[in-house]
Amino acid sequence: MKKLIGLASLGTAGAAAVFAMSLNAAPVAAQEATLYKNPQCGCCESYADYLRENGFTVEVKPTHDLVQISRDAGIPDDFQGCHTTFLGDYVVSGHVPIDVVNKLLDERPDLAGLTLPGMPLGSPGMG
Numbered sequence: 001m002k003k004l005i006g007l008a009s010l011g012t013a014g015a016a017a018v019f020a021m022s023l024n025a026a027p028v029a030a031q032e033a034t035l036y037k038n039p040q041c042g043c044c045e046s047y048a049d050y051l052r053e054n055g056f057t058v059e060v061k062p063t064h065d066l067v068q069i070s071r072d073a074g075i076p077d078d079f080q081g082c083h084t085t086f087l088g089d090y091v092v093s094g095h096v097p098i099d100v101v102n103k104l105l106d107e108r109p110d111l112a113g114l115t116l117p118g119m120p121l122g123s124p125g126m127g
Helices: 042-053 066-072 098-107
Strands: 003-006 017-020 032-037 057-062 083-087 090-094 113-116
Touching: 032 042, 032 066, 042 057, 042 083, 042 098, 066 083, 083 098, 090 098, 098 113
Parallel strands: 032 057, 090 113
Antiparallel strands: 003 017, 017 113, 032 083, 083 090
């Protein structure tokens, strides 16, 4: 069973959770991201644009298997966001603010990644 660690409030984005597992993460090359999303989801496209505006190269991969992709990445069902983004050895699920993503990539903690479940109003990409 994976250990979950809750984070404090992320402003208007609401509560986030970090799921931890033992990883030896390698440095992320050139801020490259692969974002998996439901083909009909527009807010996920907005989040991809948000990442691009903040210096990331983003490849968007529409899929009808997002739940399984998230499960395979170790994200419990209750913590899945509306899209799943892979950044090197890390996974970011949902509309996680860029300052939190950058902190993850800068500090390289021994975590699998970050998640902001659901589609919280006011979070990046949600208008």
